[in-house]
Amino acid sequence: MFQSNLYLCTPVKINPEKSYYIVGFEPNASMKYIHHMILYGCLVPGRAESAWNCGEMAQLDYNKDSANPCHLGSTILYAWARDAPKLELPEDVAFKIGRNTKINYLVLQVHYNQAEHFKNGMTDNSGVYLHYTETPLPKLAAVLLMGTSGFIPAGSTESMETNCVINEDKVMHPFAFRTHTHNLGVRVSGYRIRIINDKEHWTLIGQRDPLTPQMFYPVEKNMIIQKDDMVAASCKMDATKKDHYTVVGPTGEDEMCNFYLMYWVEDSSPLEQQYCFTSGPPYYHWRQQFHNIPFSETIEYRRKYD
Template sequence: MAVSCCHMVAVALIITTYCCCWAYKVEKFSFLMPNVKPYRPELYLCTPVKVDFTKSYYIIGFEPNATMETAHHMLLFGCTKPGSRNAVWNCGEMSQRDDNSEMASPCAAGSQVIYAWARDAPKLELPEGVGFKVGGKSRIQYLVLQVHYATIKPFQGGKTDDSGIFLHYTERPLEKEAGVILLGAGGSIPPMSVEKMETSCVINEKKVIHPFAYRTHTHNLGKVVSGYHIRTDSNGVDQWTLLGKRDPLKPQMFYPVETQEPIVHGDKLAARCTMQSTRSRTTYVGPTNEDEMCNFYLMYWVEQDTPLKKTYCFTDGPPFYYWTSELNNIPNEEASTL
């Protein structure tokens, strides 16, 4: 993958060519942290690379280069513009600002999550003929790698880190473009309680999306995360189809969806995180292990079309938002049990 380091320090890159299970040439791009030294716990660091705008590339696989002992999680963002022109910056948007370091979002414009990794999840290969289009005339002109370092113990004694992702890609045009929509909720979890953090949104774009994989993410209080495709019938009754549900404390990889039924204009997506707290304090959504998160990632493809412009589906969460405020026929027990 051709890259440009205009206005930024170059990231160390290794590009190799190989052929494996695909019927076309596939190359590997090493997108790694440039031997950073995390200097405090709960630090989020980002590093960017500019993709060659003169041609299009299709990312078809993700091979993590990290362990959960080193990295709490990694996110790969596609951006129209990066959050900074520096080689590395503090990109923990919800965390504290450091006096001696720049803080900025992963993306300044056109932010979308392409891939996420945590808890020693294995590599991911997309279905045959499906790829994330980057460079060229796509909205993704930069890739930004974000790594969350929950602890700095592995870096004592001057050790540095090169966690990251080996990107498998091809220059062959693919008819099926991949996309990700991230569902999530804000809010809080009362002490000594079970709370349901929920979100939903309507697909307002006139596109047909084909779901094929999902991923769940919480911190320590998550018990079950579930995601649904909802279509309202002629009687106004919501018909719920399970996309997937997992224990979020197991390896946080992308799993095949339960059903690949196409999602169309007017349908809804919904997600729930069932949280159980034995803490004596209220837990709020935030970036550290002492906080919580509620995320459901849905990966999909569109044929001879571009992915959804809508890349995020968030609500304020409890106690401000619950499914009951706008949805009916809710599979309450199914959504909270494995």
């Protein structure tokens, strides 16, 4: 039965004897009914059924018959929200799935935000069309997801912040980014941090208002991210109109702070690292670790209410 804030997952098995190269994603969905969709690559899906109740990342309601999108080998390939348009990857760039990868299944997670559309027996065909080729391409794409846990006090503004060191000896070429919050997000930013002569050098990867279409946007400038660099993200949240605190969680009444970094590597496999999360406020802030934070990240940022 459909209900508000229902997460449903459905799998597609990939021929393990063939390699496929995804070069584009074309969503078929409306934000009127759907909060977001995430396409995962899995070694083993969360369940064997044609559809099951699944939670946002690992946050599940264990009182129900639910499971994660992936049981083994979870990889994020694509995410959509707020009527974002289709995404075409740059020339010679593709997500490789199937043979000689850890992706034997595609699993689409759909978060339905309300059920009125289905009460009279209507069905739903929301999903993502994949554009692919079987011709090998030299640049393999991947997604690094940055985010936080934590909570936001009532009547306040808050900055939710995360960062991680890149420990793998590979050269990442960022080409697109996507931001995601729920209703309190005002601005989401992503950075590369490089230490030169003991000084932090911050380079903006991308910055958006997360309440605009949550598509993948081009990065601000050509750059590379390599071993010993750091990646970082922040979400400016405005809870000045809220009369109770807000936690990070899966429902529309909760919040999220996500920055998706899409990149490619040449003549190599993508990073094993796929996630970069901190405990978030009040437990973690950049100021506990850094001394050269961009000024725009140190000031309060309030939404302009009508």
